[in-house]
Amino acid sequence: MRILEISETPAAAYAALLLTSYGADVDRIELPDRHPHPEVPDQLAADTFLKRNRQLVDPSDVNPADYEVVIEDIGATALQKLGLSWRQLHAAAPSLVLVSLSPFGQSGPYANWAATDINAQAAGGVVHVSGFEEETPRKLPGDLAAMICGIHGATAAFSTTFGISNGAGEGVHIDISAQDTLMHHWTRHVTDYAYSGMTTVRQARDPDGIHTRHTARARDGWIFIHALRQPWQDVAAFLGLGEFISPDLLEPGAPQPWDDTMKAAFTEAVAQRDRYDWFADAAELGWTFAPVEDPWAVANGPQTTARGSMDEVSVDDRTIKVPGVPVRGMNN
Amino acid sequence: MTPLQTFKPLAGVSVLSFELAFSLPSGTRALHDLGADVVRVSPPERQQDRYISVIDGVFHGKRCIAIDLTKPSGRDLALRLALKADVVCNNFRPHVLEKYGLGAETLRAARPNLITLQLSGYGTPGPWSNFPAFGPSTEAAGGLNRLMVDDNEIPTRLQTGVFADQLAGRNAALAIVAALKHRQDSGEGASLDLSMAACITHLLGVAMTRAALDDGMPPYRFNRDPRFVPQGIYRTLGSDEWLSLSIVDDAAWVRLCRLVADPALSPDADREQRQAKHDAIDVAIERWTSNQDKDDLCRILQQAGIAAAPVRTVADSATDPQFLARKALQSVHHHTPKLGFTAHPHPPLPWRIVGRERRRLTDYRHTGQDNAAVLKSWLQMSDVEIAALRKCGALASQPTLNLKPRPDSPLAEPGFASKLGLPAAGTKQ
Numbered sequence: 001m002r003i004l005e006i007s008e009t010p011a012a013a014y015a016a017l018l019l020t021s022y023g024a025d026v027d028r029i030e031l032p033d034r035h036p037h038p039e040v041p042d043q044l045a046a047d048t049f050l051k052r053n054r055q056l057v058d059p060s061d062v063n064p065a066d067y068e069v070v071i072e073d074i075g076a077t078a079l080q081k082l083g084l085s086w087r088q089l090h091a092a093a094p095s096l097v098l099v100s101l102s103p104f105g106q107s108g109p110y111a112n113w114a115a116t117d118i119n120a121q122a123a124g125g126v127v128h129v130s131g132f133e134e135e136t137p138r139k140l141p142g143d144l145a146a147m148i149c150g151i152h153g154a155t156a157a158f159s160t161t162f163g164i165s166n167g168a169g170e171g172v173h174i175d176i177s178a179q180d181t182l183m184h185h186w187t188r189h190v191t192d193y194a195y196s197g198m199t200t201v202r203q204a205r206d207p208d209g210i211h212t213r214h215t216a217r218a219r220d221g222w223i224f225i226h227a228l229r230q231p232w233q234d235v236a237a238f239l240g241l242g243e244f245i246s247p248d249l250l251e252p253g254a255p256q257p258w259d260d261t262m263k264a265a266f267t268e269a270v271a272q273r274d275r276y277d278w279f280a281d282a283a284e285l286g287w288t289f290a291p292v293e294d295p296w297a298v299a300n301g302p303q304t305t306a307r308g309s310m311d312e313v314s315v316d317d318r319t320i321k322v323p324g325v326p327v328r329g330m331n332n
Numbered sequence: 333m334t335p336l337q338t339f340k341p342l343a344g345v346s347v348l349s350f351e352l353a354f355s356l357p358s359g360t361r362a363l364h365d366l367g368a369d370v371v372r373v374s375p376p377e378r379q380q381d382r383y384i385s386v387i388d389g390v391f392h393g394k395r396c397i398a399i400d401l402t403k404p405s406g407r408d409l410a411l412r413l414a415l416k417a418d419v420v421c422n423n424f425r426p427h428v429l430e431k432y433g434l435g436a437e438t439l440r441a442a443r444p445n446l447i448t449l450q451l452s453g454y455g456t457p458g459p460w461s462n463f464p465a466f467g468p469s470t471e472a473a474g475g476l477n478r479l480m481v482d483d484n485e486i487p488t489r490l491q492t493g494v495f496a497d498q499l500a501g502r503n504a505a506l507a508i509v510a511a512l513k514h515r516q517d518s519g520e521g522a523s524l525d526l527s528m529a530a531c532i533t534h535l536l537g538v539a540m541t542r543a544a545l546d547d548g549m550p551p552y553r554f555n556r557d558p559r560f561v562p563q564g565i566y567r568t569l570g571s572d573e574w575l576s577l578s579i580v581d582d583a584a585w586v587r588l589c590r591l592v593a594d595p596a597l598s599p600d601a602d603r604e605q606r607q608a609k610h611d612a613i614d615v616a617i618e619r620w621t622s623n624q625d626k627d628d629l630c631r632i633l634q635q636a637g638i639a640a641a642p643v644r645t646v647a648d649s650a651t652d653p654q655f656l657a658r659k660a661l662q663s664v665h666h667h668t669p670k671l672g673f674t675a676h677p678h679p680p681l682p683w684r685i686v687g688r689e690r691r692r693l694t695d696y697r698h699t700g701q702d703n704a705a706v707l708k709s710w711l712q713m714s715d716v717e718i719a720a721l722r723k724c725g726a727l728a729s730q731p732t733l734n735l736k737p738r739p740d741s742p743l744a745e746p747g748f749a750s751k752l753g754l755p756a757a758g759t760k761q
Contacts, residue, residue, distance in 0.1 A: 001513060010538070022510035035580055037559045042550075045542035086686075107684060108657030110641075113634050114580070116560055119641035122576035123654065127565065128645050129491040130480070136565050137574060137643060139555050140490070141479040142538050151502045156683060158509040159366050162516055163341025172339070173686040180660045180682035183649070184358070185499070186492040187679050190661075191387045193646040194676050194752055196737070197745070200646055203491055215477070215486050222487050224472040283463040288453075290469035292487045295543030295550070298475045298533050306458030309530050313541075320544035323537045326530035327507045328455065329523045330514070 001025065001161060003069045004062060005054060006084070008034040010117075010143040011101040011178065012073040013050040014150030019071070019157060020053040021325035028054040029062065029082070031074065035116070046143075048315055049322050059083075064092040069157040073101040073146075086173045096171040097160045099153045103145065105177030117178075120145035124182025129189065132205040148185070149178035215292060216267065218275040222292035225270075225278075230287060238285070240269045276302075299323075339688040340367025345512065346710070348373065348417040349394075350434075354494050355467065355528060356423035356451045357390035358501030363419075363508060365681035365691050370394045371417075371706050373410065374699045375401070376728030383735055385696070388494070389678035390501070392664060392693050397707070398700030398728040401432045405726035414439055414446075416710050419508055421449040425464065426456050426525075436523040445521040447511045451504050455527025465528060467496035474532025479539055482552035499535060500528040561585075561606040565643060566618045568626040574643035575626045577617065577633065579606075587636045592620045650677055650752045658684060663754070664693045670735050674755050700729025 005016035005028045016026045028051070037043050059082050064070070070089060072079060079085050086098050100106060103115035104123070113119070118139050121127050131138035156174045164171065183190065189200040214225045227235045233245045244262050258266070270278070275291040282289035293301060299310055299321045307328065310321040345368040349360045357372070364370040372394050385391055397413075400406040414420045414434055422429050429435050429450075436448040450456070453465020454473070468489050471477055474496070477487035504526055511522040533540060542550040555564045555576075563578040579585050582602060589599040596616040598605075606613060621629055626642040633640035644652055650661060661677035670676065680690050707713040707721075721727040749755065 001517070018506065022507070023514060035559050040558045041546070042538065042542060042558065045545055045550075046538045048545070049537040049541040104654055105658055105684060108654045110654040113641070114584075114637055114639040115641065116557070116563070116578040116580060116639050118555060118557070118563060118565075118576045118578050119639050122565065122574070122643040123641040123652065125644045125646070125649050126490070126492055126495070127576070128572075128574070128643050132488070136555070136567070138480065139565070139576075141476070142536065144535060147535055148499070148502070151499075151506060152683065155362070155502070155506045155509055158506070158513045159341045162509060162513045163343070163367075165516055166341075166344065168341050168343065169337070172688060175684040175686060176682065177654075177658060177684075179654060180658055180679075183655065183660050183679045184502075184682060185495050186646075187498075188354075188384070188388050188494050189492065189646045190649050191389055191676065191678060194650060194754065195383075195387045195671055195673075195735075197748060200491065203488065215472075215488070222472075222478070224469060224477065224487075224489070226466065226469050279460075279463070283460075286464050288464050288466045288469040290465070290472040292472045292477050293475050294478045295475055295536075295540045298473075299540065299544065303454050303458040303460040303473075303527075303529070304533075307455050307527065307530070309455075309527070309533070315545065320541070322541045322544060323530070323534045326455070326503055326527050326534050328525045330507060330511060 001069070001158075002067045003027070003071060003157060004029065004057075004067045006031065006070065006072040006074055006079070006082070008032065009073045009146050010046065010050055011146035011149045012071050012153065014147040015071050015099070015101065015153035015157070016054060017050055017052060018151065018154040018325065022154070022158070022330055024157075026054040027057045027067075029059050030056045044315075048313060052313065064089045064096055067093070067096060068161045069097045069099060071099045071101070071153050071157060075102065076100070076106060090171060094170050095164050097157065097164070098171070098173045099156045100173065100175045101146075101149045101153050101178070102176075103178045105180065106175045110179070117143040117145045120178040121182065124179045125186045125190065126182055129186060129200050129202055131202050133202040135202070135205065137202065145178040145182055148181050149176055152176050152181050216270040218273060218278055219271055220274045221294075221297070223270065223275040223278045224290045224292050226289055227282070227287045238282070239266065240272070241265055337688055338691055339685040340691060342366040342368040342509070342512075345369070345419070346417045347371070347419040347421065347508075348413050350422035350424060350429060352423055353466075354388060354390055354497035355500040356421060356504055358498050359451070359504030359508070360394065360421065361390045361392065362501065362505040362681065364393050365693075367691060371413070371702070371710070372396050374398045376699075377730075382733070386670070386733065386735060389664070389693070389696075391696050392678060394697065395702035395706055396697045396699060397703050398730070400725055400728060403724070403726050405721065405724050407432050407434070409721060409726050410434055413706075413710055415443055417446070418512070419447045419449065421451065421504065421508070423451040426450060426452050426461050440521055440523060443521070445515055445519060447508065447515060447522050447524070449504060449508055449524040449526060451500060451526045451528065453528050455530055456525050467494055467500075467528065470500075470528040471496045471532055474529040475536050475540065476532050479536060479550070479552070482554075483549065496528050496532055499531045500526065503531045556610065558607070560639075561603045562610055562613045562617065564614050564617070566614070566621040568621050568629060569624055570626075572645070573626050575621055575629050576641050576643055578639040580639055584638050588633075588638055591632065591636055592617060594620065659690075662693045664695055666695055668732070671737055673749065676754065677752065698730060698732050700727065703727050703729055
């Protein structure tokens, strides 16, 4: 499957990376980034991760009939200037699919809004529930709204060309908004509100009790203690806090109020063991603890290593590891 | 006016999904939205018929057959269905389906062009492959929690509850449609293995790459960005109401200075100078925003060509003008009212297909609701054969779930329905 990528943001660039990872041939029209900042170290990281495995083409050499999909995030006006508007593409190649990615889509009152990723994240809803209560909400790290939009773009490319080859009709123009895609990522809260009127708040920075979703420091890093629906006495026994098991059992999953003595004992108990040991022993009980990994631990961890989940990329005279596509069994 | 053709590129594709919780169901819901015939296989007891399953919307529209896999007759039935499907997927722990004779190797030996997908917390192979996982635990293991905070804070999780699950669902749908396209071109099937934690890690690929280049943690910037200065989330009028703002270049900065008109903001400051005074700039901006409505502010800022957007809450998302214009929520109608309403909003496929309609969402289908219909359409079974399967316990079904109102909910408040554009029970539509 041949695809033409026209990108100036991570949205179409990430879509194209995914498409190549799943076996598509992608040509990329090299355009300057929408907000180029080569002096910012993040730029090298973004270019290294996102702009791999494609060959560059000059716009003047592009023949739409050579492609099944054009995926872009530069907008209709810029496409027109390249001679690659939807009308022109469709006339040249009636079965071609155009996938357009943008923060707010190409229709509606926000269609022409100026936006960076934080704006799409904010309007998409995920920001309001991120961070700590009574503090400023936090955005998700990086350009995640654009990249989630990119996953949809890649899905649109494969599914639509599949359908067209199966006789589903002519090519179509698919317009995907990052704001719309983010609605799905917190849909439980929106629909819960619609069904029950209940709202969602950000978590307390300093919870007033130990509960069965808690992050604590193990001997060699952080461990996420997630023993959903387990009775407190079982969790306490597992953590070595037998002296705090109360005959007044609380509802499973409810916070157990704690005082300074218990807090100190809990902190000390968790710090006695390494995070992977907690993780493995909790798994034996069917509990979903997890190590809280930093990037180095992710890249070099036992599961990542066993699955071969990282790709090796050359940058200048170095070879570094970057995340590979999360699925095995498809061209990898 | 001629109705628009419905966009169904996966029409004719059949998917058999052994699915639980949220992750894989959200992925196969996308396949359903794209026109596939998705049949979810439920265990006989009412595991998924809970309040949260109904409100999540990930089971909407998909037909449901309830099979007891612990019985040989149930396993035989499941095998027959699997060998009829184009795609067989599951999000049980790895090797569970193998135990029932439904593993990828067995299925693909019988049908080499079948596509199978195993979705699990940590994927296979590896020492964590059989560890249980929920979405939040894979967010931690995948690297997200640590990147949400600076070095002096306890790592925190996203409070959306289903972020990793939805992300895994997106990746599952992508992997499946990519495999369908590959099979269309080559005739080859695929045995896919997807890790929820690895989905998180891949999404964080730029930060992971930065860490590898620097050989250390990438700097934590809260809501800031070295490319766009200033950038942040600022308090607006009301309780817990906020605005996002991002200055992309010096020209936008000058326009902002004119609007805010605060002596603390110098229009001549370049990006580096603004970066050095970011804290003071944030205070000045929030002095301006904190007494104004977030939507009014956005209109003013956007008219000046400044990147800004309201921070949507659960309460105002359903009435966001852009979501409404793009039909980001569809009203899903209930045969009998749920919690006092004859419809509730759910998000459909979030793509606008120019000149086509998206497939309409239909209501949640409960355990075993489609036993007979699926067996007749997929296996051409007779009523007699279906009755025999019920009698031997291979098939089961449960009645429609009766949702109880949650305590202290404001559903009864006047105006709640109209606020969300919902028809209440007894209202003619």
